[in-house]
Amino acid sequence: MSDPDNTEDRLRLSLHSHADAVQVEPDSSGLFDRTARDSVHRRRRLGALSVIAVVLVGAAGVLGGQALASSGTKQTTASLAPESAAAPSTGGPSSGAAIAPSAPLNHLFTRTTGDGITIRAYVGQAETAPTCENGCTPAPGTTSTTGAGQPTPTSSLPVPKGAGASSGTISPAASTGTGSLPVMTVPLTPVSPVSTTTTVGAGAGTTSTTAGSGGGATTCTSAPVTIELSTDAAVTTATAAVETPVAGQLVVEASGVFGTAEGNPASWVLVATGSDVASVRLGGAGSDTMTPVDGLAVLAVTGSSAPSVVALDPNGVVLASVPATVSSATLGCAVTGSPPPSSTTVPSTVPPGSNPGGPVTTIPIDPPVNSPPGTALPLADDAVGATGARG
């Protein structure tokens, strides 16, 4: 075994002898040449990396911009046509006149019902339709009227048997996800001029609709009203063209149900009232009440069916009571006849294309409050021969 100190000494001797054999002189010029080359190489590498980084960042920016542009296009499309976008949080039928609001909307009111349904209403720029001498101008895209003497149903849904020449089929299409209002197809036959009014007997408890004769004054000023309703489970929107009612009138402009798919259905109804209506409320238990704002009120209640709508004067006297479903006649302009002097008129409206001066017909005023989604709403048989008037 070798001596450890001997090994270390021999190693030290070997290392120093080898190191002493190396004779070099510092070469400053060579060092700085190498430094210069290193600097140039570093600059080139940094330049190349910078170019690569710029290219990558630019490419990423272009790709990101394209992605944003595509998503922005989709959002713009959706925002331009909010009524056609499907939303899973809404469901159930709604009825009324659907329009596409193009003008800016003004906030009308926001309220929360006792059932916790938050309602926001917005109104757009009012538009006055041309004077309707022989009828009303239907809201755009809401109704269609067949030609004179052509009782051809244009609906894809079957016309119920027994429907006469004047009967029609109201086919409420299933509402879209955002609660857009259905397009109703109302084939009509040409009739003599009709002015339909609903007469509510004061305290009599009976209602009847009377189609009076004589050319009534047309009210063709309409404004797009957009409402938003939301619960804890669902939200929906709807837009309707609301005509300006006259004093004493109570018109159901639109109604619907949402939140069915979420298991928390809520019914709502948009009504237009005359200036003398102090408040409106939903009939039945758990009713909702509100004071109309600018002649408009939106009532909502939990449940898949809304009861009737009652109009009250400042003294709490019932002025009118109508079902909380939109009448097909409200899709057009309201045509009011001369109201009876001792009664409050709750106008029904004359469907588009009807002619003034028709026979007076009484039609029932209590149709089903709400129909199941996707079902046709045949007119009551009593309406046959009512010359186009529908309750």
Added chain:
Amino acid sequence: MDEAPTAVASHPGTPDNAPHPDASTAEVPSSPGALPTARRVEFIEFYEKNFASLVRLGTLLTGSPEVALDLVQDSFVRLHRRWPSVDAPLPYVRRSLVNAATSYHRRAALARRHLSTMRPEVGELEPDELFDALANLTQRQRAALVLRFYDDLDDRAIAAALRCRPATVRSLIHRGLGELRKVIDQ
């Protein structure tokens, strides 16, 4: 590209940390490194003072004076790049040289295996034969032995150069000497 040392340890017990002498030389080669004149003078003086010893150290680490010369120049280039921010330049360049030697040996693994086949025959050991036996050690063992028995560095300085703990340095030296004793005993 050889790895440059990332940290510079200060070793107060060594003469490496002596302050740089004042600039007194008028002949200062210009360089594109854009060092201020005073800094450039300091660097050149440090370079001229330590170049030869570092080349010798590199020769012991690599076994080739030519390779050591190239590695030392590269180490000084890296030092020149960081000269304004390096507080202890000699440990920095020594560590840079050790790293460069390690990289060189990693690249020249085939040559090292060729050297390992050239074991000296058993007989009277000459210093050169012991040096060849040193080449058979691992690079870290060789570097530890060279820094200990040529540069006379303590464990902390060697540990700083090898980026390991002083205990590891002691282990490397012990194992390296053991391998050399096996050769000597043969």
